[in-house]
Amino acid sequence: MTDEMRYEPPILESAAGSHTLINGTEVINFASANYLGLVGHGKLLEACTESLEKYGAGSCGPRGFYGTIDVHLDCEARIAKFLGTPDSILYSYGLSTMFSAIPAFCKKGDVIVADEGVHWAIQNGLQLSRSTVVYFKHNDMESLRDMLEKVTKGNKRAEKLRRYIVVEAVYQNSGQIAPLDEIIRLKENYRFRVLLDESNSMGVLGSSGRGLTEYCKVPVGKIDIITAAMGHALATEGGVCTGSARVIDHQRLSSSGYVFSASLPPYLTSAAITAIDILEENLDLIMKLKKNIGTLCRGLSDIQGLEIASDLASPIVFLRLKKSTGSLKGDLQVLEDIAQHVLKEDSVLVATSRRSTLDKCKLPVGIRLFVSAAHTEDDLMKAGESLKRVAALALNGHD
């Protein structure tokens, strides 16, 4: 039992919107992935209340045995229509989406080339699938090309094996955005299939929120499997996977997280449908989010000791230490200090990135700020200033 194991997270006393209550004081919240500001939205609450009164809280059964409520089917159709794909399938938890979808398609002997910065759920799925996994350097297209060459060259059996590339649209561990057009070119060259995880980009990137495919101007039919956790922009829980009809139908019988687990509670499904409706009606939310990201990045551009490591269009602003202390624990300690001070003195809640003991990712840790469309200019300015001040104090000794 070490000290860091006794860490107690801050306890919220109200909804996790852009402003929240901690210990009785109002705090600006940059730790919730509430990108479009839909937490606390009136229409969402109405839809959920109606659903609760009609269907009760839980769904009491897996999808195959009377756990399929008509709202599930409606939600799947709605998401498929929104993204422009033939069909989609709902999972009851964001984390289980990836680690059930991957073993359903990748079996022993298949070849998977994955980015080294993918998050734990994908790593777990890759491990469970028992395929040969090769990692390429984080977001580096040259490294990807080399890996693809290495894997297909001289391997005559490669023609008969299924081959996949697994990437995330906006990486949770670093905030980088994957260059999808490059990846599509490589994929077509070497005949691989692409699995894309759009948890942090659905509803955020692209002019109408359809995600990375719209942002990079790639037709959505070229990606074979898209998964997304709905716990980010859409402010509900659960996950969804879309693709061609064959892909989706196969998952309905062979994806373990779908078949052997209870279905998503009906009120969360209604929340998802309402969230997509709101998104389609108010496209200016996406504009506002983009503006907010820009403002925050400008405000954080010259902090002593920290640098912005994420892409400028990503809704996760990732601050990394310019000079690392040398060990993961040391880095985390310094960042924890900064986060604590920022919370106590200026009432701004930020999140440091956590690593579980089971996580194999080797990317550097940092402070994450999740920008939301509901944040005001003042909020962003305040966050920028407070981080500058605290970082200057805390990192003075480390430079």
Add this chain to the structure above:
Amino acid sequence: MITIPYLTALTTYFSYGLLFVFGQFRDFFRKIADWWLGSNLQGYAPICLGLEDFYTRRLYLRIQDCFGRPIASPPDSWVDLVERVSKDNNKTLQRTAKISRCLNLGSYNYLGFAAADEYCTPRVIESLKRFSPSTCSTRVDGGTTTLHNELEEVVANFVGKPAAIVFGMGYVTNSAVLPALIGKGGLIISDSLNHNSIVNGARGSGATVRVFQHNMPDHLEKVLREQIAEGQPRTHRPWKKIMVLVEGIYSMEGELCKLPEIVAICKKYRAYVYLDEAHSIGAIGKTGRGVCELLGVDTADVDILMGTFTKSFGSCGGYIAGSKELIQYMKYSCPAHLYATSISPPAAQQIISAIRVILGEDGTSRGAQKLARIRENSNFFRSELQKMGFEVLGDNDSPVMPVMLYNPAKIPAFSRECLKNQVAVVTVAFPATPLLLARARICISASHTREDLIKALEVFSKVGDLIGIKYFPAEPDKQQQDDGRVKLE
């Protein structure tokens, strides 16, 4: 163990053989048609190889209308089923606008909390307005609210352990906690009929996995002795940690696990016990505290208690209960806690309210009534079915009762005939059960009334005669004459 009559085994094998041969014929013709028409995915290996989805395409699709039936109302004791039609011989099904009201014997609604409840629902709506449907962040980042802490305390008290940790989904609880608890160099011994989530978690942990025969403590002892004597696979050093995984009620058999013997063996050999109470928490035991209470095992002897909230509490999510150090370690290292969004606040409130009702803290005795009702209902239903001559599995007091069907043709027949008579049942076949042992699984709820059960029994009797699944001889009528029960012919 289930012993299958010889003739039935023969006919079942024959049926499956016939279906397989037909399937291969159709595949052959499909291959010719595909080759002729060509396809646009040249150079790519097919996404599903030949035999992998053979079962799906040729066998499952024929009876697809028996599974995945959508409902249009809460999964209470009576439910509105949406009717579906198929225009292309069961390959795809479209919803119609017609609904039919059926008696629901398939949902996991053991204590009747599935529909809107008079105590729980107002409180849930209040939490919804206060905390909104989701916190959009992980527990460590800013997703912990006062509700989550309250929930963990309430669960720990209810189960009888010092501390508990709650996750958003039951499946993920198993798959993500087992790798954190035990790693390479450890030994996992799990029951042969454990649920898929436990199997996935054990595989993902990297420890060596051995299986003991279902519910046989003697075999468990034998496996333990062998493994301890041999040590780790190649180095033969002693194991770092040994863990035995069992379930409270096995959902496909309806049996209770032989907990006292297993705990005694584990104490003798110093192994940890991990008990998965997904179906038994809240549903059995005098005050609903699960299989430990029913069988008289002290909760301090079971090291890790796991359960889900989907079945008896009408919500979603899973929990792990154990000692304070264990839970603190889980909060530090378990990926499901660090990376996944926290459980939805209204769902958490539903669990808290449901536990309050069960314990009687809401001021009424509804909880005790529910528990008594589910016990009475299960025992009544099981004994009546056995009297009629059906082969019913499971122990007394368990609300899950599988009725054996065996033959693949009887699966859709049973399901469709019952539906015509307004009873909705669940039928399970391969791969959830062994190939020969297909069954229909009935889940009793505390919200079923005596009239509901009697109606179900009548329908079963009629359908059973029609299909021929009364494998045992029915007991003669003169044995059932007490307390005014309706005579069943």
